[in-house]
Amino acid sequence: MNDFVKQSLQIAQNIQQNVDEHFKPPAQGEKARTNQVIDAVLVKDTEIYLEKVVNQINGAYEHGWYDACAVLLRRLIETLIIEMYEAHQIDHKIKDSQGNFITLKHLIVQATQEKKWNLGRKGKHLEALKALGDLSAHNRRFIAVRSDIEKLIPNIRIVVQELVTLANLKKT
DSSP states (O other), X not given: OOHHHHHHHHHXXXXXXXXXXXXXXXXXXXXXXXXXXXXXXGTXXXXXXXXXXXXXXXXXXXXXXXXXXXXXXXXXHHHHHHHXXXXXXXXXXXXXXXXXXXXXXXXXXXXXXXXXXXXXTHHHHHHHHXXXXXHHHHOTTOOOOHHHHHTTHHHHHHHHHXXXXXXXXXXX
């Protein structure tokens, strides 16, 4: 191979590497354009990881990645329940004998029966979010569609706002 061809190939490889690097998404992710699933204001000024998860939920929905959205919703609910228990310094109630947090199924049962707050009826909304997240994460033949998320959106706002408040993550 002559020098001209070698140099041309090297230039082409360098260009391809620059293009690949230029078009990568930002290291910290993109900001969702909308708040179609959860209004970001519900978790604004709480914890950065909650803000980022809500952003990812909205971004996944915007792009039609409904399984990802469902799994992230499940994660958010689990995190907020744990935050509630920690805020009230009763997280020992949701840990097993090794000090690990119990499963989301049991977290929901505990949270809806806890006397420090009254989640009662919201338990069914928590269970519906968990069920969709479980299907998206664990059922290899299930593929979530937009309507799976859409039908839960009104209750998602209510549940997230309630859990954020009970976890004392927002004072307003």
